[in-house]
Amino acid sequence: MIIDCHGHYTTAPEPLQLFREAQIKAFKEGKALPEVPHISDDEIRESIEQNQLKLLDERGLDMTIFSPRASAMAHHIGNEEVSKQWTSACNDLIARVVDLYPKRFIGVCQLPQSPGVPIENSVAELERCVNELGFVGCNLNPDPSGGHWTSAPLTDPSWFPLYEKMVELDVPAMIHVSGSCNPNFHATGAHYMNADTTAFMQFLQGDLFNEFPALRFIIPHGGGAVPYHWGRYRGLADMMKQPPLNEHVMKNVYFDTCVYHQPGIDLLVDVIDTKNILFGSEMIGAVRGIDPQTGHYFDDTKRYIDTLEISAADKKAIFEGNARRVYPRLDAKLKGMGL
Numbered sequence: 606m607i608i609d610c611h612g613h614y615t616t617a618p619e620p621l622q623l624f625r626e627a628q629i630k631a632f633k634e635g636k637a638l639p640e641v642p643h644i645s646d647d648e649i650r651e652s653i654e655q656n657q658l659k660l661l662d663e664r665g666l667d668m669t670i671f672s673p674r675a676s677a678m679a680h681h682i683g684n685e686e687v688s689k690q691w692t693s694a695c696n697d698l699i700a701r702v703v704d705l706y707p708k709r710f711i712g713v714c715q716l717p718q719s720p721g722v723p724i725e726n727s728v729a730e731l732e733r734c735v736n737e738l739g740f741v742g743c744n745l746n747p748d749p750s751g752g753h754w755t756s757a758p759l760t761d762p763s764w765f766p767l768y769e770k771m772v773e774l775d776v777p778a779m780i781h782v783s784g785s786c787n788p789n790f791h792a793t794g795a796h797y798m799n800a801d802t803t804a805f806m807q808f809l810q811g812d813l814f815n816e817f818p819a820l821r822f823i824i825p826h827g828g829g830a831v832p833y834h835w836g837r838y839r840g841l842a843d844m845m846k847q848p849p850l851n852e853h854v855m856k857n858v859y860f861d862t863c864v865y866h867q868p869g870i871d872l873l874v875d876v877i878d879t880k881n882i883l884f885g886s887e888m889i890g891a892v893r894g895i896d897p898q899t900g901h902y903f904d905d906t907k908r909y910i911d912t913l914e915i916s917a918a919d920k921k922a923i924f925e926g927n928a929r930r931v932y933p934r935l936d937a938k939l940k941g942m943g944l
């Protein structure tokens with residue numbers, strides 16, 4: 606089967622966005638936060654069937670590891686209470702999608718992070734989403750300030766309470782920033798790529814995976830700039846007296862295939878071990894248009910994998926096997942459904 610490890614509910618029914626706007630307005634005016642609106646199953650069906658589900662079918666994909674819209678997590682807006690209410694509303698909606706289409710979507714949660722608030726305070730939502738909603742992972746924002754990087758690096762012990770819970774629950778995290786409130790960084794064009802590259806370098810500099818050998822991270826968007834500059838990172842690891850990358854970072858870190866052209870995918874697969882690559886498209890997400898050079902959607906990343914001259918076993922690992930290994934709770938669910 607083909608598992609897309611990276612999809613967001615970018616098409617959630619309008620009441621969710623209206624609620625968010627009302628919530629932010631209430632916070633700014635110092636009023637009580639509004640109630641989360643009821644959204645019907647029909648509204649959810651309509652938002653999914655015309656969009657993600659249609660494209661899954663058109664592209665020949667079986668399922669998506671599905672999380673709330675990343676750019677809308679906006680942890681920098683409001684305060685912890687605002688982030689908690691918004692996060693649980695978004696996660697609950699993902700659970701509703703999964704309940705309606707259990708063979709096509711599986712949930713990954715956003716966390717109720719807020720700048721300056723300890724990550725401990727996000728642990729309860731991770732537990733709720735995994736234990737009660739059946740989610741299989743989380744999205745971790747390394748920069749809840751939205752482009753000002755006020756948090757400690759991901760290797761800092763202040764993050765460890767979340768890592769301990771991730772290991773206990775056996776769930777990975779995708780490193781995923783949200784919107785940028787720093788005009789220097791376009792959200793999806795600069796902030797996302799910067800964060801992917803930054804997270805990798807933090808892992809390279811640190812010794813996190815000695816502390817947490819079972820911890821697993823997916824760095825999305827093809828690993829940011831890392832595969833293209835692989836020689837630089839190998840050289841830096843050498844200069845810093847760190848172990849070679851395949852014995853160090855790459856035992857715990859995976860890249861997805863959200864790279865929107867063939868030469869980029871060719872390079873990714875050429876440079877990075879197959880066991881570290883998970884199929885992903887981030888559909889429907891950052892780049893939604895049709896490539897005039899090919900006539901196909903930029904984010905139809907399966908096409909790029911299909912044309913690779915690699916073994917059938919390697920393709921299967923990228924499309925399915927690696928995701929089942931990195932997300933063991935997904936594997937268990939699929940087996941439970943006879944898949």
Ligand SMILES: [Zn+2]
Nearest residue numbers: 613675781887
């Ligand atoms: Zn994403």
